[in-house]
Amino acid sequence: MDWFAIGRELSPKARGIITFCSFLLPLAVWSAFSYLPFLWHPLMEVTESGDSRYFRPGMTVEREAFHQENARLSSKGSVPVKGIPVNPVYLPAPHEVGKAFYTAFVTEPRLPGDPWLHESLWHSIQVIFWGFLLSSIIGVPLGILCGAYSPIARLFEPFIDFVRYMPAPAFGALAVAIVGIYDGPKIAIIFIGTFFQQVLVVSNTTRGLDRALVEAAQTLGAGKLQLLTRVALPGILPDLYRDLRILLGWAWTYLIVAELVGAKTGITAFIHQQSKYKVYENVYAAIIMIGLIGLFVDIMLGVLGSRLFPWEKDSKPGIFTFISKALGFGKEASTT
Amino acid sequence: MSTEEQLVDYREQTPEVKRYFEDLRSREVVLKVEKLGKIFGEGVGATEALQDVSFDVHHREFVSIVGPSGCGKSTLIRILAGLETSTSGSAMLDSEEIRGPGSGRGMVFQSYTLFPWRTVAGNVTFGPEMMGKSSDDVEKEADKWLGMVGLSDFKNHYPHQLSGGMKQRVGIARALANRPRILLMDEPFGALDAQTRALMQAYLLQIWRHVDVTILFITHDLDEAIYLSDRILVLEANPGRVEEFVEIPLERPRKPDQFLDPRFLAVRHRLDVLIHGEFPEEAEELSFIGGVDRFGEVDAD
Ligand SMILES: Nc1ncnc2c1ncn2[C@@H]1O[C@H](COP(=O)(O)OP(=O)(O)OP(=O)(O)O)[C@@H](O)[C@H]1O
Ligand SMILES: [Mg+2]
Numbered sequence: 001m002d003w004f005a006i007g008r009e010l011s012p013k014a015r016g017i018i019t020f021c022s023f024l025l026p027l028a029v030w031s032a033f034s035y036l037p038f039l040w041h042p043l044m045e046v047t048e049s050g051d052s053r054y055f056r057p058g059m060t061v062e063r064e065a066f067h068q069e070n071a072r073l074s075s076k077g078s079v080p081v082k083g084i085p086v087n088p089v090y091l092p093a094p095h096e097v098g099k100a101f102y103t104a105f106v107t108e109p110r111l112p113g114d115p116w117l118h119e120s121l122w123h124s125i126q127v128i129f130w131g132f133l134l135s136s137i138i139g140v141p142l143g144i145l146c147g148a149y150s151p152i153a154r155l156f157e158p159f160i161d162f163v164r165y166m167p168a169p170a171f172g173a174l175a176v177a178i179v180g181i182y183d184g185p186k187i188a189i190i191f192i193g194t195f196f197q198q199v200l201v202v203s204n205t206t207r208g209l210d211r212a213l214v215e216a217a218q219t220l221g222a223g224k225l226q227l228l229t230r231v232a233l234p235g236i237l238p239d240l241y242r243d244l245r246i247l248l249g250w251a252w253t254y255l256i257v258a259e260l261v262g263a264k265t266g267i268t269a270f271i272h273q274q275s276k277y278k279v280y281e282n283v284y285a286a287i288i289m290i291g292l293i294g295l296f297v298d299i300m301l302g303v304l305g306s307r308l309f310p311w312e313k314d315s316k317p318g319i320f321t322f323i324s325k326a327l328g329f330g331k332e333a334s335t336t
Numbered sequence: 337m338s339t340e341e342q343l344v345d346y347r348e349q350t351p352e353v354k355r356y357f358e359d360l361r362s363r364e365v366v367l368k369v370e371k372l373g374k375i376f377g378e379g380v381g382a383t384e385a386l387q388d389v390s391f392d393v394h395h396r397e398f399v400s401i402v403g404p405s406g407c408g409k410s411t412l413i414r415i416l417a418g419l420e421t422s423t424s425g426s427a428m429l430d431s432e433e434i435r436g437p438g439s440g441r442g443m444v445f446q447s448y449t450l451f452p453w454r455t456v457a458g459n460v461t462f463g464p465e466m467m468g469k470s471s472d473d474v475e476k477e478a479d480k481w482l483g484m485v486g487l488s489d490f491k492n493h494y495p496h497q498l499s500g501g502m503k504q505r506v507g508i509a510r511a512l513a514n515r516p517r518i519l520l521m522d523e524p525f526g527a528l529d530a531q532t533r534a535l536m537q538a539y540l541l542q543i544w545r546h547v548d549v550t551i552l553f554i555t556h557d558l559d560e561a562i563y564l565s566d567r568i569l570v571l572e573a574n575p576g577r578v579e580e581f582v583e584i585p586l587e588r589p590r591k592p593d594q595f596l597d598p599r600f601l602a603v604r605h606r607l608d609v610l611i612h613g614e615f616p617e618e619a620e621e622l623s624f625i626g627g628v629d630r631f632g633e634v635d636a637d
Contacts, residue, residue: 220510
């Protein structure tokens, strides 16, 4: 079978293997750098200080300094320092991060009153949820109207196009001044980051509706309002859903900036704290967790989508179809 | 011209056919098109797609429109459907001026245009639903029309699960479910293979016999036009004008063996002359291969 035929889809098994590799490869590289002492490992961790007056067990020092010290000690005939090559503290090994996934959740916050990790995560999810929901409540209908009726598009789109080039974080200080220092400004930033793109994306999708379907409906006696609610809306629904999935991904990327506005909160606050304490395993664990939650939500939405729109041909085979098939969610191609 | 001498006169009609047309002409006029004109664009870039097109279609008549590509067939039928506006003249359905789309005129498109989010039954009920009919009536209607096009077993399928021929049968059922006065069809079988096409022609004739509907049918296939129609409206191009309105001198009901009837061949020849010019044989000589050879000679100089 030709794996490199343009546009050709692979068999489900081959697809699965490659999907697996897409995660396995980075992990392998990471492991190699972590567990093979001759790869990188720019520092030395002192295990026995020998006759050195400065080096203490547990210290990590530059390789060069370590060798100079030993050269100095051996020229005097003293006992040399012993050590092992290590990576900097900001590159923990996979197993350490893996362990942190568990320990981060059960470790009590250092300062009383600080949130636990799960509380931080939950807080972040809420911020995203509200920001995205508020944006969608206004953005989706407005986008559909813009796509359907050109006077509305002409009225709104030029200005929205202009605003969307202003980076959402730039509104941070303003947001604090207007909606206060708690979650308001954070939600506002997610809103600003999502909304303007959303209107344009949704209006584009609506405009992409096959004109012939509208004409067919007209010849069948559909009126103006019916064309909107009974043709345009169901016609774009699967694409609209796909748009929202992608936009939700964008909203995630605004999360970190949003949480820096005003008082740091949520997962961002956790990450900053942990890096201040130099517990980098936890930092990595938290970052990966953001990714995992995003991926999980996306997969769930994908599974839901294939249920919601049975008339759609399975058009986007990817990680989502693979996993949902593996989980037994995949809809079977109906044969008759 | 030798072929013409051997052919019978396409205008000669047997008494039976004559009676048929007399009866047809005595029926009310459903569609009246008068001096219809359409110009796309303005100024230098303007295209005159239709010029002074006039013709009548009688109740339960089957009329085909043929003509060279770009002669304005689609434009004409889209104006009749109300999807396009004319720039001059008028078109009237049952003496009522056509302004915008309406359920009195059903349309079947070459590209099927089924609603992908609706099942086969859902597509057929779309029109009646728009009319605000009760869901019980609507469902009964759908069953009836799906039975008529032989798709009762597929009522819960989605369009993407159907073959081209099946899709177009749904398209026809969907248009008929609104009980239109006239069915407008723009190359409905253009995308189908020859076999499916022949089958669909048989279907369409059968439907037309049993349903009280007038049909206006665009096609590129002259044999198809002759086989199906009572009359054929031949358009010429640039600008689109009526060249001739040909009466088909063949008895009904039509059967496939009529394809070999000398009167069929005579009409066919007449249409060829109207559309491709007086000497179709000669036109064939100037075929693509010949042209290439000549270019080769020029290059050799
Ligand atoms: N929307 C439009 N804007 C400008 N010109 C148009 C438009 N639609 C059609 N035309 C022009 O009008 C003329 C008739 O087009 P039309 O599609 O009606 O031809 P047709 O007979 O259906 O051709 P075909 O047999 O290829 O389908 C063509 O010259 C075409 O370029
Ligand atoms: Mg056409």
